[in-house]
Amino acid sequence: MPEPLAVLDSTSKSFGAVHAVVELSLSVAGGEIYGLLGPNGAGKTTALRMLAGLLAPTAGRALLAGRDAKTTEAKRHLGYLSGSTGLFGRLTGREVLDYFGQIHGMARARIRERLRGLAQALALEAVLDRRCEVLSTGERQRVSIARAVLHDPAVLILDEPTSGLDVLASRFLRDFVRGERQRGKAVVFSTHYLAEAELLCDRVGFLHHGRLLSQGTPAEVRGGAGTLEEAFLALADRDKGGA
DSSP: OOOEEEEEEEEEEEETTEEEEEEEEEEEETTEEEEEEOOTTSSHHHHHHHHTTSSOOSEEEEEETTEETTSHHHHTTEEEEOTTOOOOTTSBHHHHHHHHHHHTTOOHHHHHHHHHHHHHHTTOTTTTTSBGGGSOHHHHHHHHHHHHHTTOOSEEEEESTTTTOOHHHHHHHHHHHHHHHHTTOEEEEEESOHHHHHHHOSEEEEEETTEEEEEEOHHHHHTTSSSHHHHHHHHHHHHHHHO
8 A cells, every 4th residue: 555645643623622523533645535524514624624734633643745734844745725715806817826836936937837737637728817806616616726736736635625616617626636636646625515425536434523433435434325425324323322
């Protein structure tokens, strides 16, 4: 097995008396897509923010490429997209991406090279020179994805990346994520759309009230249930009964 690129090791996060994440352990290798699944409020965003080095764990460790996720060196290996990832409305997509490329310390020639490749991969040719404020939701999301992956990071963390997208835009995003997996990236994403996870993920983990109820391949986690949704509901009912 290749060395994992993204690790949560018995990681917990509490906000006062609220235990948002409780002893969560997972690891994701290069060339793998891991889906962190659960309803709103399950702790998915908190877990991913710790993995991205944006929140310090109350206990346990978060590692990126073998380094503490909070360090600058670790974050060089990270591409992060959340629901709050914003664009500068008065700038064009090209100007936004050029700006973030410079923040990442990329040479101008490398930025131009990456922009050409991403424009083709994400169908951005027609929108890169339009102001971000006039782009559709799907177009803004594609520019945001380009921003997250511009520096070609080894780890992609995507927090509910298809939320608010239509069927065609969601499918386009899934195809792009599969392509990144084929390039050897470790992809961690959260969603409460369990049918989407069945289409995309190599492994999944069910998070409920901050605790991991089960993880494995979709087939392993489904067990005797017909779908991931049915499996999750059964696990959540048992968890509630044992609370």
